[in-house]
Amino acid sequence: MFSRRTFVASAFSAIALPAHSQTAPWPNKPIRLVVPYAPGGTTDVVARVIAEYLGKRLGQNIIVDNKPGKGAMVGTAMVAKAPPDGYTLLMSVISGLTISPTLYGGGDFDPMADFIHISIASTNPSVLVVNPAFEAKTFKDYVDYAKANPGKLAYATSGAGSSNHLLGVRLAQVISAEMVHVPYRGAGPAMVDTIAGNVPSMFDSLPSAAPHIKAGKVRALAVSSNQRNPAFPDVPTMKEAGYPDLISYSWFGISVPAKTPAPIVDRIATEMQAVLKEPAVVKRWEEIGAEPSTMTPAEVTRFVQEEIDKWTPVVKSSGAKPD
Template sequence: MTIATTPRRGASRRALIAAAAGAALARPAFAQEWPTRPLRIIVPYTPGGTTDIATRLVAEPLSRVLGQPVVVENRPGANSIVGAAAAATSAPDGYTLVMVLPAHAANATLQAGKMPFDALTSFAPVSLVVQAPLVLAGSRHVPAEDFRGFVDYIRARPGRVNYGSSGIGATAHLAMEQLALRLNLRMEHVPYRGTQPALQDLMAGNIGLMFDTYSTLKPQFEAGNVRPLGIATVTRPDFAPNLPTIIEAGLPDFAASSWCMLLAPARTPDAINERIAREVRAIVMEPTMKKRLEDLGFVAEGRAPAPTGEFLRAEVARWGEVIRTANIRVE
């Protein structure tokens, strides 16, 4: 015969305390063990571009503080889908990250149902690292000198003024479509294979205007080759104090930027993502690094995982609405 026994109250309490202590010790132990080998940050673009530069600026100091190499791996293709897919299918162990641009948010709508991952649920947000505000530049072949003058010129010629971008679905393309929707303008989009050929045609007068980052356009502004029409920020950034905002020119609440954001595979432990985010923030906010980023036209962010996730969801919704309203399609 088996006799059931009731544990003594003191013994039961000691067992519960021991179990809780063991669980508490296990969590920091996991965090302390990581990292034990090199990390990689996938850049879904070719070397030398904005994303690649921002990633490498962060990777070197991150490797020092983590005590492990941080390898930058370029995996271009399909407007960032190839590199993002490689990250999404990697082990969620804290050793793989991907640095994405707004194209990642736009692809959620442009490539809906065609990607091997979901732009939101396949990833864990880590950190919005930097933003690069967009600047509107106009051709000097257009007889207008400022933002309002260009708007009047376009309105007087519906459908006859062309604008360029680095490609369909690029931030510069979507921002211009949003601008056109807000101002009820009719323009023709000319997509290029990258920024430089679009900029060359802007200088030649083959297109009337385009959006791009300040670091790209600044040399041409200084040389007098194109007109600075406005920057798409709420306030003038420190690196361009003399450049009026588009809001100042009369379009309320218009802001748009390119950005660089670190994501990890979904189910990567929160403790690891939060540690990386803390280190990234310390890196980009360090005064010398912050100044270096500003010289490149970046605004340092270093956001934590939760606000980074909120930002990404807002960008997916924002550009999704523009894509649907403007009926933008990828050929």
């Protein structure tokens, strides 16, 4: 026979437990997508397209949160420490996961152990652009100018540790010329100064540079891809100019904190593949010269590890410094 106290306690438990014991289906609130660069660059361009279409498929708003700094390591570290609940995603980039940890002498996160790498949204070649008033009209002109003016030719990039930074370092090495790196906190600010003529040239990822090239605000001299990009068939490759060592691509993906539940990871992976097949996304990628990927999470994980193995010795041998 229940006492009044037991009955009240039992009744309270019957009412209270469902509210605490039942887990609402994911996602049931807005999701944050951390972009480790400033607005306006390729990472931001790709992230905002993904946020729009992935958000539609998940039925929740995805809010882009730009956290630039330290070669993409600030934003990357932030996600590494976030709760593994599927509500904080990282727009993972080649710099933050594979280049900057070596360039800056490590970080407070492990690129592999602290993340689950789910998808590669796009791969993109770099492009060398110059202010329209700059005297170099071709890539050969640019190389000749660099050789004739040691220590005077400056190039902007989205920041120290970016793939574009290393491309500039590599160019200086292969042509035996001294060039000046001007790092910014993202490709957007770097492009603004290049257009304004405050810096004569810039190595940028093609998607963020594309609209400025098409608008005539900057002049494209060469791309770093193996073949000419269909979006810009008139822009030659650096390989064509006799520099096959300058073939280079950047990439942008979706990663989440380690220990994120498998059902959430699987859902994001499935929806990302659907997003990359959306006609509007396919068209957008074609317009900006980006290429989608069909890699599974397991394949992405292997890919990121391979990129770490590839770039670590390159950074060490290049002598590049975190400007």
